[in-house]
Amino acid sequence: xxxxxxxxxxxxxxxxxxxxxxxxxxxxxxxxxxxxxxxxxxxxxxxxxxxxxxxxxxxxxxxxxxxxxxxxxxxxxxxxxxxxxxxxxxxxxxxxxxxxxxxxxxxxxxxxxxxx
Numbered sequence: 001x002x003x004x005x006x007x008x009x010x011x012x013x014x015x016x017x018x019x020x021x022x023x024x025x026x027x028x029x030x031x032x033x034x035x036x037x038x039x040x041x042x043x044x045x046x047x048x049x050x051x052x053x054x055x056x057x058x059x060x061x062x063x064x065x066x067x068x069x070x071x072x073x074x075x076x077x078x079x080x081x082x083x084x085x086x087x088x089x090x091x092x093x094x095x096x097x098x099x100x101x102x103x104x105x106x107x108x109x110x111x112x113x114x115x116x
Contacts, residue, residue: 047104054101061094 036057043053068087 051101051105054097054104058094058097058099058101061090061097065090065094 040053040057043049065087068090
C-alpha cells in the first residue's frame with residue numbers, strides 16, 4: 001500500500017487547502033513563498049539590493065500572474081498550485097513591487113548644499 005508521502009502529493013495541483021478560505025496552497029507553494037521572503041529579508045541589507053529585489057521579484061510575480069492566467073488550473077501544469085485569487089494577488093504584488101522599486105530608486109535632492 002502506497003502512502004501519499006511516497007509521491008509528490010505535497011506539490012499536487014489538486015490541493016484542496018486554502019489560506020483564508022481563498023488562496024489555494026500546498027506545502028510546495030508555502031516553501032516557494034517562504035524562500036521568496038527569506039531572499040527579500042537577506043537583500044534588504046542595502047538600498048540597492050532591496051530595490052533590485054523589488055523590481056526583479058515584481059517581474060517574477062508578473063510572470064507567475066501570466067502563467068496562472070493561461071494554464072488550466074486542473075492540469076498538471078498547475079504544479080505550485082494557483083487559483084484565480086492567487087493570480088490576482090500575484091498581479092497586484094508585481095505592480096506594487098515594481099512601482100516601489102522604481103520610485104524608491106530615484107535619486108532625490110534635499111536642496112541643501114554641501115558644507116566645506
